[in-house]
Amino acid sequence: MSDDEIASIARTVTIQDVARLAGVSTATVSRALALPDRVAEATREAVFSAIRETGYTPNAAARSLRAKATRMVLVLLPGLGNSFFTPVLDALEEVFSSKGYGVLVGYARQSRSRETHYARLIRGGQVDGVLVITGNVPRDEEFVAIPESVPISLMFSDIPGTDQFSVFDVDNRLASATLVRHLIAEGHSRIAHIVGPEGSLESHERLAGFRDAHAGAGLALDESLVWRGAGNFDFVSGDRAVSDYLAAGARPTAVFAAADEIALGFMRGLKNHGVSVPGDVSVAGFDDTEYAEHYDPALTTMRQPRTELGRLAAHDLLRRMMAKGETLPRTHLRLPCELIIRESVRRL
Amino acid sequence: MSDDEIASIARTVTIQDVARLAGVSTATVSRALALPDRVAEATREAVFSAIRETGYTPNAAARSLRAKATRMVLVLLPGLGNSFFTPVLDALEEVFSSKGYGVLVGYARQSRSRETHYARLIRGGQVDGVLVITGNVPRDEEFVAIPESVPISLMFSDIPGTDQFSVFDVDNRLASATLVRHLIAEGHSRIAHIVGPEGSLESHERLAGFRDAHAGAGLALDESLVWRGAGNFDFVSGDRAVSDYLAAGARPTAVFAAADEIALGFMRGLKNHGVSVPGDVSVAGFDDTEYAEHYDPALTTMRQPRTELGRLAAHDLLRRMMAKGETLPRTHLRLPCELIIRESVRRL
DNA sequence: ACAGTAGATGTAATCGATTACAAGAATTCG
């Protein structure tokens, strides 16, 4: 006990202190830690005992400086507001921390200074790798390019026109079409779509899939049933779409929202106007977030394999970070989505 | 453009490169950056121009080594499964990143190796401060004490018997009693409580508040209406409590769940058995997470000021980290909760 | 018994930025 107490009060313990106590050089201490079988049994024990006695922990900054690696990855999210991201972050933390990497989170909300902050982090060598989730790669005020030595991967959204980054996503267009085809198969022919936020590639792709399904079924698409104006993948945007529904001349029998949160907000708003789901109108979402299953009514949706994609992206990034020097060819992994049928869609 | 390209391809730029290009010493470059008015106008411009040309960004590890500070804070959460934490993390990231600090997230799920990992991070000087949200301070395999030089604050849950850390929380007992008093005021006298996970201080306090309210109102408490067995603050635990409800001899007219997620899971489970809320039974939660408002029926609950508590805790930690050397007296901040009345509780 | 080899350990350079100290240049003032 007194040992521990001393250790916690004394000035930070360095490798010098350990070396002195063990009666060896700092090189030997370092080796005992990094390559235990390259030091003699007795020495090793002396070193470990000294380490225990002093409570020594190597200084990360010194190690990083020498090794040119920080064992940190930066995960950039658009914010945590949407529960879509939580299992992703969960999976990432799981994999990275199990390999001894720290996970730095950054929210890439629309803020210039914040973007600069994160660009600096990357260019300052503070992180060994970056995962950009549904967003853009940060640039600093001088728009200086990110060094290629730091591997960057994108998740859930590609950046068109670049071949520079690895991508882990799903085929939003195909998944969207599959879902809408299901609605059609259930007997719906007047289907509306609450489009996701403008400027988002996923929104665009899902809308394309919505059109594909109509075309594939030889169904005419009423353009007045394409409801734009969602500011985000959130409740509020869904709630706002209620007015589109109420204003529609001939009301749709089914509504496909570009995301679960939008669908939930929409259904809640509908309820306030006495419209029942799926009695009066069927509703489907996209993502299969945790709340989709537990909402009342439980939501029919497309499941994105978020946890799996997170794990795979993490392992891929790990591989790249290890491959010091050579740059591996970019990975583009697309995992299939799965149609989850629940209560919010009724057969006509 | 060619400049940027060269900068991104060349080996990492150091202060030496900038000094050489600007025709000054590294000391001058460093000063131009840190104390601009201590270098001559002309020199400063030469330095900045060289920095721009090379795309130089100071190496964080080198700076940390010298400065003995990393400008990183560690935020330990029990996991992100519960949406309770997202606004907290949001607020923390907001404050810290605006002050140039990076936020490292760690999930303190029950895992020995993970705990060791984070304890090492702290002891290795990799972070300047720590925020432990609803959990314990990590210890490594040797249980060596955390150095006192790293400020640590706790959020939402105190660790009884310690005076070592600052705490930012609410009076769970009082808030719980207030909520239950509201139920009583609405005419309920048979009230059940779905107790939170065992071993959690908040669970314990909320149960105490539940009892206080009964005692205060001179109401006898039927111990068979204290439902334990929740594994966590989650849907599943709420769903599990449905069997307690169904098995109850004389059914309660209101149920107070120790957390919103539990309440939501409980209501969803009830629905599957044809029990309606608030028609057949009233339900109240605790926390006021985002979904409480948007659920159907919208949930009556106690709001914890999560964002505000997050901001205040962040600023306090920032102050402590700046105060290099002296240790400031610990802060214990309690913010009041607010009763949010919605649809899930019916007047009897 | 001795050259050759393997094993263990120490010496010192190195990573990149910061900063105390020194020194030189420019300015002020009596």
Place this chain on the structure above:
DNA sequence: CGAATTCTTGTAATCGATTACATCTACTGT
């Protein structure tokens, strides 16, 4: 005009760990 003061800049030590290289010891085989 010379001394004192202020500005500006450079030199070199420093932060703590890693590692190439050198050195020394202890075996091995003939």
